[in-house]
Amino acid sequence: MTTIKLLPLSVAGRDVLVRQRLEQAANNNVTSLLVTDLNNIRWLTGFTGSAGTLFVRADDMVLIVDGRYGDQSREQIKNSGAQCSVIEGRSATELREGVLRTTKDLKRVGFDPAEMTVTAHETMSAQIGSELVKVSGVVPHLRRRKSEPEIQRMEMAASATDAALSEVEPMLVLGLTERDIRDELDYRMRKHGAEFTSYDTIVASGPNAARPHHRPVARKIVEGDSVVIDVGGLVDGYHSDMTRTYLIGEVDPVLSEMHEVVSASQLLGLSHVRAGVLAQDVDRQCRDFIAEAGFGSEFSHSTGHGVGLQIHEMPWVRNGFAEPLEVGEVVTVEPGVYREGLGGVRIEDLVVVTQSGCRILTHTKKDRKCLQFQLTT
Numbered sequence: 001m002t003t004i005k006l007l008p009l010s011v012a013g014r015d016v017l018v019r020q021r022l023e024q025a026a027n028n029n030v031t032s033l034l035v036t037d038l039n040n041i042r043w044l045t046g047f048t049g050s051a052g053t054l055f056v057r058a059d060d061m062v063l064i065v066d067g068r069y070g071d072q073s074r075e076q077i078k079n080s081g082a083q084c085s086v087i088e089g090r091s092a093t094e095l096r097e098g099v100l101r102t103t104k105d106l107k108r109v110g111f112d113p114a115e116m117t118v119t120a121h122e123t124m125s126a127q128i129g130s131e132l133v134k135v136s137g138v139v140p141h142l143r144r145r146k147s148e149p150e151i152q153r154m155e156m157a158a159s160a161t162d163a164a165l166s167e168v169e170p171m172l173v174l175g176l177t178e179r180d181i182r183d184e185l186d187y188r189m190r191k192h193g194a195e196f197t198s199y200d201t202i203v204a205s206g207p208n209a210a211r212p213h214h215r216p217v218a219r220k221i222v223e224g225d226s227v228v229i230d231v232g233g234l235v236d237g238y239h240s241d242m243t244r245t246y247l248i249g250e251v252d253p254v255l256s257e258m259h260e261v262v263s264a265s266q267l268l269g270l271s272h273v274r275a276g277v278l279a280q281d282v283d284r285q286c287r288d289f290i291a292e293a294g295f296g297s298e299f300s301h302s303t304g305h306g307v308g309l310q311i312h313e314m315p316w317v318r319n320g321f322a323e324p325l326e327v328g329e330v331v332t333v334e335p336g337v338y339r340e341g342l343g344g345v346r347i348e349d350l351v352v353v354t355q356s357g358c359r360i361l362t363h364t365k366k367d368r369k370c371l372q373f374q375l376t377t
């Protein structure tokens with residue numbers, strides 16, 4: 001495995017973008033933002049701990065952490081280029097005092113309701129010295145466009161996934177179980193540079209392939225199966241996502257047709273990805289094609305989603321998301337067709353949106369002749 005040096009990833013100035021978005025929502029008269037989602041905290045400060053509360057104030061940022069993360073947070077903030085002070089509380093009382101001290105001069109503080117449970121909101125309301133005001137989607141919108149260092153990490157994760165799948169493909173004909181294939185993929189992704197898997201790897205064979213998010217079981221792959229493999233890796237916090245569907249030996253003619261339709265639909269969707277196109281229009285292209293082929297009722301999910309620090313994030317490539325795609329966004333295109341009792345087909349690539357189209361990050365072959373194997377046992 002060739003080791004590629006990660007590009008430096010600076011988060012400097014991202015807090016300024018948050019303040020600008022708050023100003024655009026000036027009708028709320030909110031100049032500070034409470035951030036509790038750990039992915040959003042990481043994006044703003046570089047901090048990767050499992051607990052923390054961030055306040056983006058009019059002139060600075062303050063991160064409040066417990067005693068486990070004092071040194072780690074200060075080091076990561078320094079290395080990331082963020083301008084952020086740290087309050088370390090070694091008891092519940094000290095943490096409450098830190099929140100009160102941070103907010104004592106703030107009349108109104110915005111919060112994203114998608115980040116907080118009702119209980120967490122009630123707890124914070126009791127601690128904070130300010131009025132909490134709903135301000136939705138500030139940081140998730142800013143996270144949509146990726147920098148080159150972010151894209152590099154996702155490309156490295158995709159490369160590890162490609163390499164792992166290329167090694168595992170020949171094993172599909174050995175009569176192994178779904179769990180066997182999953183375990184081989186997970187091990188080989190790490191061998192090729194991924195730190196973790198992005199999610200529970202999906203290996204769905206035969207009738208199980210009709211379930212889009214099937215969890216692998218001890219079922220052996222047999223003649224006539226479609227085998228859906230949905231796999232992704234993680235590099236320095238950033239995810240990849242890819243799906244291929246393999247046909248084992250002689251399959252039902254309907255499965256063959258499903259594979260051809262999904263493949264053509266996916267290529268059509270990819271051809272429509274470019275800056276300025278509404279995300280929902282990419283979904284419509286794939287969905288209409290599949291419907292015209294007679295499988296419309298069996299396409300049961302959206303065409304795609306954004307990927308980054310989370311495996312599912314904005315933008316959403318689905319009906320109703322009427323926002324244009326932007327240069328630097330990383331999205332999936334993954335139409336699928338599923339028939340209960342028979343199987344399913346899904347083909348997915350991870351792409352970077354460009355001005356004139358898209359750059360594909362996942363490179364495992366997907367044409368029919370490369371995805372059909374003859375069982376050897």
